[in-house]
Amino acid sequence: MSIQETLQDSKLQLAIYTATGRLMDHRANAISPELLPRYQEMRQHAHDLKKHTIENLDHYMEEFEKNVIAHGGKVVFCKDATEVSDFILRLAKERGAHLFVKSKSMTSEEIDLNERMEHHGLEPVETDLGEYIIQLAHQKPYHIVAPALHMTRFQVADLFTEKLGVPREEVIEEQTMIARRVLREKFLAADIGITGANFLVADSGAVVVVENEGNARLTSSAPKIHIAVAGMEKLIPRAQDLAVMLGLLGRSATGQALTSYTSILSGPKRPGEVDGPEEFYVVLLDAGRTKLLEDPEKRESLYCIRCGACLNHCPVYRKIGGHNYPWVYSGPIGKILAPQFKGLMADPWLPFASSLCGVCAEVCPVKIDIPRVLLQLRSEITEEKQRTNQGGLERLAFKAFAWAMRRPWIYEWGGMMGAGLLGNGGRWISELPIAPGPVKAWLSQRHLPAPAVRSFREQWRARRTK
Amino acid sequence: MSREFILGRVRSALDRKTGQVVPPPPPVWLLDTDWTLEEKLASFKEKLERLAGVVHMADSPENAREIVASLITGKTAVVSNATLLADLGITRLPGVTVAGQDSEQSRKLCAECSFGITGAAFALAQTGTLVMRANSQEARLVSLLPPLHVAVVRKEQLIVDLDELLTKIPKPVEDSSSMVLITGPSRTGDIEQILVRGVHGPGVVHVVFL
Amino acid sequence: MAKSVSLFVTCLVDQLFPPVGLAMAEVLERIGYSIDFRQAQTCCGQPAFNSGHREPARDVARYFLDTFEDAEFVVVASGSCCSMISHHYADLFGSDSKMMDRVHAMEAKTYEFSRFLLDVAQVDDVGARLNRVATYHDSCHALRELGIKKGPRQLLSKVEGLELREMPVAEECCGFGGTFSVKFAELSGAMANTKIESIKQTGADLVVSIDSSCLMQLEGTMRKQGLPISTMHLAEVLASR
Numbered sequence: 066m067s068i069q070e071t072l073q074d075s076k077l078q079l080a081i082y083t084a085t086g087r088l089m090d091h092r093a094n095a096i097s098p099e100l101l102p103r104y105q106e107m108r109q110h111a112h113d114l115k116k117h118t119i120e121n122l123d124h125y126m127e128e129f130e131k132n133v134i135a136h137g138g139k140v141v142f143c144k145d146a147t148e149v150s151d152f153i154l155r156l157a158k159e160r161g162a163h164l165f166v167k168s169k170s171m172t173s174e175e176i177d178l179n180e181r182m183e184h185h186g187l188e189p190v191e192t193d194l195g196e197y198i199i200q201l202a203h204q205k206p207y208h209i210v211a212p213a214l215h216m217t218r219f220q221v222a223d224l225f226t227e228k229l230g231v232p233r234e235e236v237i238e239e240q241t242m243i244a245r246r247v248l249r250e251k252f253l254a255a256d257i258g259i260t261g262a263n264f265l266v267a268d269s270g271a272v273v274v275v276e277n278e279g280n281a282r283l284t285s286s287a288p289k290i291h292i293a294v295a296g297m298e299k300l301i302p303r304a305q306d307l308a309v310m311l312g313l314l315g316r317s318a319t320g321q322a323l324t325s326y327t328s329i330l331s332g333p334k335r336p337g338e339v340d341g342p343e344e345f346y347v348v349l350l351d352a353g354r355t356k357l358l359e360d361p362e363k364r365e366s367l368y369c370i371r372c373g374a375c376l377n378h379c380p381v382y383r384k385i386g387g388h389n390y391p392w393v394y395s396g397p398i399g400k401i402l403a404p405q406f407k408g409l410m411a412d413p414w415l416p417f418a419s420s421l422c423g424v425c426a427e428v429c430p431v432k433i434d435i436p437r438v439l440l441q442l443r444s445e446i447t448e449e450k451q452r453t454n455q456g457g458l459e460r461l462a463f464k465a466f467a468w469a470m471r472r473p474w475i476y477e478w479g480g481m482m483g484a485g486l487l488g489n490g491g492r493w494i495s496e497l498p499i500a501p502g503p504v505k506a507w508l509s510q511r512h513l514p515a516p517a518v519r520s521f522r523e524q525w526r527a528r529r530t531k
Numbered sequence: 532m533s534r535e536f537i538l539g540r541v542r543s544a545l546d547r548k549t550g551q552v553v554p555p556p557p558p559v560w561l562l563d564t565d566w567t568l569e570e571k572l573a574s575f576k577e578k579l580e581r582l583a584g585v586v587h588m589a590d591s592p593e594n595a596r597e598i599v600a601s602l603i604t605g606k607t608a609v610v611s612n613a614t615l616l617a618d619l620g621i622t623r624l625p626g627v628t629v630a631g632q633d634s635e636q637s638r639k640l641c642a643e644c645s646f647g648i649t650g651a652a653f654a655l656a657q658t659g660t661l662v663m664r665a666n667s668q669e670a671r672l673v674s675l676l677p678p679l680h681v682a683v684v685r686k687e688q689l690i691v692d693l694d695e696l697l698t699k700i701p702k703p704v705e706d707s708s709s710m711v712l713i714t715g716p717s718r719t720g721d722i723e724q725i726l727v728r729g730v731h732g733p734g735v736v737h738v739v740f741l
Numbered sequence: 742m743a744k745s746v747s748l749f750v751t752c753l754v755d756q757l758f759p760p761v762g763l764a765m766a767e768v769l770e771r772i773g774y775s776i777d778f779r780q781a782q783t784c785c786g787q788p789a790f791n792s793g794h795r796e797p798a799r800d801v802a803r804y805f806l807d808t809f810e811d812a813e814f815v816v817v818a819s820g821s822c823c824s825m826i827s828h829h830y831a832d833l834f835g836s837d838s839k840m841m842d843r844v845h846a847m848e849a850k851t852y853e854f855s856r857f858l859l860d861v862a863q864v865d866d867v868g869a870r871l872n873r874v875a876t877y878h879d880s881c882h883a884l885r886e887l888g889i890k891k892g893p894r895q896l897l898s899k900v901e902g903l904e905l906r907e908m909p910v911a912e913e914c915c916g917f918g919g920t921f922s923v924k925f926a927e928l929s930g931a932m933a934n935t936k937i938e939s940i941k942q943t944g945a946d947l948v949v950s951i952d953s954s955c956l957m958q959l960e961g962t963m964r965k966q967g968l969p970i971s972t973m974h975l976a977e978v979l980a981s982r
């Protein structure tokens with residue numbers, strides 16, 4: 066569904082607006098000065114923590130690895146998606162594993178892990194309700210926190226009937242119970258559980274997973290093997306830092322001071338423990354992150370804790386929804402991550418699809434200055450176009466602009482010309498059969514202001530000479 | 532293995548040398564809030580009830596056992612190996628089986644029973660949270676697989692918040708593979724943002740303070 | 742002798758909304774300032790900067806600095822252009838310490854109009870009168886980069902006869918965003934519509950802002966829809982009597 070189609074689908078518009086609006090309200094409530102008087106200080110602290118960690122990432126990666134090993138687990142460094150799937154395939158083969166339960170992980174979406182596993186005959190099953198629905202529908206998540214935000218109960222009813230062969234059920238509670246029954250069997254039969262990680266704690270070798278449903282607890286506790294797949298930017302120095310980080314994450318995402326479940330996990334079950342996995346792996350994924358680290362200006366993109374607040378507040382996301390962004394990360398954070406991971410010129414329009422209103426930076430719990438990164442990316446794209454001889458017309462126009470703006474008489478003359486051309490509100494432009502597309506679109510929504518017959522400077526001169 | 536390759540790239544991106552000393556991280560931020568027991572109990576109750584959890588106050592060990600007994604009447608329950616629960620006589624209530632030390636056995640019980648009954652390492656007043664640590668007394672699945680969860684907690688274990696927890700236990704997984712914070716029942720809003728409880732974990736949580 | 746302020750009316754006001762500039766001058770004169778208008782002024786360079794063309798933006802910025810170098814105060818008719826000068830010029834000249842000295846000197850004396858009234862002139866009542874029901878639109882750069890929120894409301898509250906009503910989402914973007922509104926016209930229009938819905942809810946017949954660009958977007962869309970709601974720059978409201 067294109068941007069235009071999304072804008073015209075009034076039901077979808079309402080769904081996006083209501084869902085994001087509700088999340089905005091929950092957040093606003095949770096961070097209100099009465100409930101969280103030191104919120105702004107916390108944000109700054111979280112920003113400083115992430116900055117420190119990212120700037121010394123090699124150290125924390127090694128410390129993390131050392132502590133995972135001390136607790137009987139293993140850290141697998143993977144430079145790209147292929148290395149992750151190779152590792153998982155090899156392990157599956159050695160252990161005779163076929164059925165995988167998975168809990169929500171944007172990192173695994175990022176590397177298309179499910180497709181890769183299915184391609185090799187393995188069965189990965191998403192267990193977060195939203196992700197499960199998305200997996201059945203063969204779609205990408207619509208939102209990093211609420212993956213099935215765009216789907217109605219009726220679409221879910223159709224989907225369950227078609228894919229699960231159950232009688233049609235339109236009551237949401239019942240639909241949820243259907244998923245519970247189907248997935249409970251998968252949990253108990255699964256050979257391997259794959260989770261993501263919201264944080265990796267260096268001083269503890271711990272993987273921290275935040276959720277509301279209990280599927281991540283099941284994924285990490287029921288199967289004999291637990292693999293956590295995480296980008297290496299998820300590190301934080303100390304377990305004690307979790308107080309601030311968890312407090313910000315839950316409140317920014319859904320307005321919860323703590324989500325229903327927070328699992329802090331390290332290593333397989335220890336001697337004497339009753340249950341838990343027998344093997345524990347953490348996949349530390351690069352897949353473009355080291356490249357991003359090279360740029361001290363834009364490095365802060367890696368501070369993101371995936372709370373989704375910038376999506377919920379973004380007036381563009383709230384109009385075009387999640388699927389019009391070219392990658393799994395949507396919204397403002399997607400707008401700065403996609404060009405840096407997939408290449409600047411993969412979707413050169415993306416960083417320009419913003420009014421630069423800045424609400425994303427205002428709500429980001431780790432204070433990423435997204436508009437600044439967007440501006441930086443815009444400039445890089447423009448330079449890249451120059452290198453490859455594209456966009457010559459626009460470049461010429463801005464050159465001319467700068468030239469004219471340093472010559473007030475030219476500027477003034479240009480203004481008078483413009484006033485003449487736009488004399489009737491510019492309506493004639495939109496009526497031209499060959500009207501330039503964007504201009505036509507602009508005028509289809511608005512009237513141009515009637516241009517001033519005499520500019521301010523003319524009037525000012527007249528006033529002075531009076 | 533890409534370990535060296537990746538670490539090398541990270542170092543060169545950050546302009547750091549192998550083993551280069553790290554400047555001190557920002558100081559730990561943990562607030563110290565002082566609440567009386569009454570304040571803590573009131574807050575825990577308010578917060579958990581807001582999430583549709585239920586809080587019971589027992590005035591004696593017998594009373595605690597009676598409360599649990601009345602909750603599980605006519606239903607099956609799996610009880611963790613916590614000594615507190617045995618001491619209270621909860622392990623001897625009708626319909627109750629102890630999880631035991633065998634992982635397969637315990638898992639089977641948890642998958643079949645209606646109730647899971649556990650203790651808790653701590654409870655957090657600020658958020659209505661139960662803190663569970665995996666060990667020989669507490670299996671992970673007892674508070675997870677059964678549709679209803681009952682936790683019996685001594686008032687001494689009720690602390691203010693996550694900050695106090697991490698002050699007491701700076702390394703939560705040092706001597707246990709898992710610390711889980713449970714704040715209310717399992718919930719989802721993934722379809723049309725309608726709240727449904729009990730999607731994968733327990734849909735009902737009772738806490739009995741002793 | 743009256744203290745002098747230099748007006749930067751911005752290219753948009755100069756070419757499309759001269760009454761805003763005149764109103765600004767009138768208010769400043771009313772409270773005892775003499776006005777210096779430099780005919781050499783043009784644009785702050787933001788259109789080029791926001792479109793990723795930093796070289797031309799730098800040229801225009803340099804020209805701006807030359808033009809206003811010796812001004813005592815520069816009062817700007819737009820939050821967005823003011824923020825370009827006081828926040829983003831630094832991005833343009835980051836590695837050039839000589840230029841940065843000039844930029845910082847300019848930052849220190851550049852004020853958005855409402856902020857100048859409140860912080861420098863220290864007046865909130867300029868003796869204005871206007872019998873209208875108005876709602877105030879927070880323009881994004883003024884709000885988030887300059888931190889301007891209460892000031893304009895305070896000034897409006899002192900206007901005799903004016904009733905000020907808050908709209909439900911005053912802080913949401915109007916969808917203009919410069920070339921964004923051309924490159925993504927339908928999207929930008931949809932954003933304006935949402936904003937206008939919340940304006941309508943107030944029952945106000947006037948939208949006030951400190952950025953003419955937002956007002957152009959909103960007024961253009963409201964006129965196309967035939968709504969009986971008009972727009973005024975804060976300066977125009979304060980000049981009314």
Ligand code: SF4
Nearest residue numbers: 369370372373375429
């Ligand atoms: S960029 Fe900030 S607001 Fe957006 S998802 Fe990441 S942490 Fe949350």
